[in-house]
Amino acid sequence: MSDTKGRIIQTTGSWYQVLLAGKMVMARLKGKFKLDELDTTNPIAVGDFVTLEKTVNNEYIINEIHPRHNYIVRQSPRNKHQRHIIASNVDQALLIVTIAQPRTSLGFIDRFIAAAESFHIPVKIVLNKTDLIREKEQEQADYLKAVYNQLGYTVIEASTVTGQGISIIRETLRDKTTLVAGHSGVGKSTIVNAINAELNLKTGKISEKWGKGMHTTTFATMFEIMPDSFIIDTPGIKEFMLLQVEPEEVSGYFTDIKQYAEGCQFNNCLHRNEPNCAVKEAVENAKIAPTRYENYLNIIDNIRDINYWERK
Numbered sequence: 001m002s003d004t005k006g007r008i009i010q011t012t013g014s015w016y017q018v019l020l021a022g023k024m025v026m027a028r029l030k031g032k033f034k035l036d037e038l039d040t041t042n043p044i045a046v047g048d049f050v051t052l053e054k055t056v057n058n059e060y061i062i063n064e065i066h067p068r069h070n071y072i073v074r075q076s077p078r079n080k081h082q083r084h085i086i087a088s089n090v091d092q093a094l095l096i097v098t099i100a101q102p103r104t105s106l107g108f109i110d111r112f113i114a115a116a117e118s119f120h121i122p123v124k125i126v127l128n129k130t131d132l133i134r135e136k137e138q139e140q141a142d143y144l145k146a147v148y149n150q151l152g153y154t155v156i157e158a159s160t161v162t163g164q165g166i167s168i169i170r171e172t173l174r175d176k177t178t179l180v181a182g183h184s185g186v187g188k189s190t191i192v193n194a195i196n197a198e199l200n201l202k203t204g205k206i207s208e209k210w211g212k213g214m215h216t217t218t219f220a221t222m223f224e225i226m227p228d229s230f231i232i233d234t235p236g237i238k239e240f241m242l243l244q245v246e247p248e249e250v251s252g253y254f255t256d257i258k259q260y261a262e263g264c265q266f267n268n269c270l271h272r273n274e275p276n277c278a279v280k281e282a283v284e285n286a287k288i289a290p291t292r293y294e295n296y297l298n299i300i301d302n303i304r305d306i307n308y309w310e311r312k
């Protein structure tokens with residue numbers, strides 16, 4: 001019997017695909033497995049590093065999960081008090097957005113970034129399909145680049161048609177575990193295929209595997225896109241949301257707002273109507289982008305609505 005360290009690539013019911021020394025093996029969980037986090041529905045998630053034990057029958061058994069650096073959770077679809085770990089040990093998130101075909105709203109981008117901040121995952125943005133940007137849309141592209149670059153979320157301009165940005169994306173992914181996210185149709189699979197054609201992911205239509213009816217069994221998948229470089233594809237990007245967060249916590253996930261919040265008169269300031277609010281002042285003086293502030297307000301309103309209905 002020998003112990004070895006592997007990484008969970010995919011979970012399918014009670015069997016786990018584990019990458020072990022460059023090879024894929026199937027493993028099962030040890031019979032009596034102690035769960036340290038009792039409020040999660042799945043003990044093991046994609047991205048987990050585990051210790052495997054090979055039994056006398058040449059089967060692999062998972063007998064230890066190594067501590068997670070971070071993880072992405074969502075509410076269990078069956079029980080709102082339970083959490084489901086989507087993926088763990090994520091180095092960064094690459095959010096693919098487009099100005100047209102489809103249009104990604106800044107509200108979606110800001111919600112995504114806030115959630116990623118809450119999970120301690122750094123974000124980079126890929127502005128894809130630059131070949132489709134027409135003159136009147138250029139202003140929106142410029143605004144997006146200016147706002148997010150300034151905040152420290154690198155914006156990589158890309159097009160799988162012209163090849164722009166593809167080598168930058170390749171270098172960004174190298175030696176890391178990256179969650180690749182974005183609305184359906186923005187070009188996630190096309191970009192991945194441009195980097196590693198061997199993966200040959202389906203493009204152009206919503207992949208059947210994750211089509212309607214699959215939303216209750218959300219499993220993330222991990223691919224090795226290059227040696228030691230992994231990408232995580234999550235089917236339910238809508239579930240990537242701020243979870244169990246109070247309105248007062250949200251500004252902590254907006255780096256720009258957080259920076260000014262210390263100057264507010266009240267330390268529980270929501271930066272809406274309170275007097276002597278340093279955040280509102282920063283918005284008025286164009287120190288904070290107006291769309292960022294609006295999207296922040298939308299998020300806290302949304303949380304208040306949800307809390308209201310849940311407490312009723």
Ligand SMILES: Nc1nc2c(ncn2[C@@H]2O[C@H](COP(=O)(O)OP(=O)(O)OP(=O)(O)O)[C@@H](O)[C@H]2O)c(=O)[nH]1
Nearest residue numbers: 129159160161184185186187188189190203204206
């Ligand atoms: N013009 C243009 N079209 C692109 C570009 N990148 C991808 N596309 C096209 O956009 C469509 C959708 O691309 P996909 O890669 O399937 O999109 P996806 O994000 O994987 O979508 P889902 O799997 O549904 O989430 C395909 O028809 C691609 O050929 C680009 O840079 N420019």
Ligand SMILES: [Mg+2]
Nearest residue numbers: 188189202203
């Ligand atoms: Mg796809």
Ligand SMILES: [Zn+2]
Nearest residue numbers: 264269271277
């Ligand atoms: Zn304030």
